Amino acid sequence: MTESDAILVTGATGTTGSRLVARLAAAGLRVTAAGRSATAVDGARAVRFDWDDPDTYGDALAGADRVYLIPPPGSPDPAAVMLPFLRRARAAGVRRAVLLSSSAIPAGGPAVGRVHQALPGLFDEWAVLRPSWFMQNFTGDHAHAHSVRSEGVIRTAAGEGRVGFVDAEDIAAVAFRALTDTRAPNTDLILTGPSALNHREVAEVLSEVTGRSVVHEELTPEQMRDRLAAFIPAEFAALLADMDRAIAAGAEDRTTDTVRSVTGLPPLDFRAVALREAGRSR
Template sequence: MSALLIGGTGTTGRPLSRLLPDATVASRNPGPGQVRFDWAEPSTFAPALDGVRAVYLVPPPAELEPMRFAAPFFAAARAAGVRRVVLLGSLIVLPDAPGVAELVAAVRSMPEPVVLRPSGFMQNLLGDHPLAVGLRERGELVSAAGDGKLGWIDAADIAAVAARALTDPAVSGEHLLTGPEALSYGEVAEVLAEVTGRPVRHRPVRTSERREVFRAAGMPEPFATALAAVDRGIRNGEEDLVSGAVAELTGRAPRSLREFALAHSGTLV
């Protein structure tokens, strides 16, 4: 089945493109062999969807009302004969964001919908994510989640599930994706300190301070506010979940945080 990977150069898209080398990678700034796709330019939808029957859908970034961009896309997808849509959703539920639920409903309206709901990405500890910046610059993980836990997952494991979902018609419905254990930010700091041999601590903050961290990173104010409020749910235990879906769908256990940290020890702190 010919597949289009929207967000194919992103955190999950890169490993997914390696698993599905025949898939078409869509990017706002396409490289060789890729196609142009820009959520803000509906004219890019139909050319990217030409000949496609399955789509890996990464939603418009930092957007609480994704359907204002995605509605024209679904119309173009139906016109192109797309059957299978695999959505990169989230276990995290953004407060006061009904538009996100509308996107999930739109995916479910397609002939062969699959919704992936991963927990917090381990990759948030790397690169330019605000969590990673605080870790590198000050040896601290900042959150308003208290001792609440979440089932940290490696993006490569998400990609492995997505590859199966895009190519196996038997895979359907929603799938909660986590790593092998749920860990608090304090426990993550302990693992990182042990692996790197450097001091790492969790610095608890108020939700308002967490919002300002996201705003300083360039996120729009409404999205920063919603994302900061997610920590309240983590603190209340709403994300303290572990799923066996990765093993069930890929045939191997998901990567642990310790394994991830060992693989990236030179760039974490």
């Protein structure tokens, strides 16, 4: 990467994108922060970018050598817009792509799994980040966080299934290395926190940290699907409900040492992140 090259970050105002832009800019790297509105970001060139509007692709890709990819939110078929963009990115001179996927979706799986499968054929340098569920789902702008703040309730169909929840700061730290290290990982990286918790345990930590009662309300997968379908596409709601069903069956009950091995620092646990985020909201 030369001084004239830029790193394009899509979803630059989102949960991981905003944190990644801050890290890249602080390191003195040229960053293009792309989002649906060209929101000013300290140290970065802000451009408007919309997956559904190819007219926005050119400005975003101008001068880009590497790209961080956030799939279009809520889309059951992100490959439909992402693959044409990635072919255009390759033609424009992008040589490394880092994709944010999910620990629950393997290469060739549903939704972003198709993009994961295609990435090695499009770029010689690539990485797919497959984080477990975000700790910020309970502290940020996620539906769980809203119900925690307004009702003191977390509603899932995950039962007592455990999840290796991971801090978005740790995801951004791994993304930074995947984009800037001399050699690209050329693999997928499953990212978790240091321990796996069920949602009842998450609620207990939130109760202790916030000083107010938070409980976990168990739904059936069908109830979860119908609840989600009230505000997101039905196909995507069904996918998320199926993910909860898989969590209940133990699919996410694991931890990895990927964050430490890539960044050299251990991942934060949920209590530490909850305390940090509570401090920010005061």
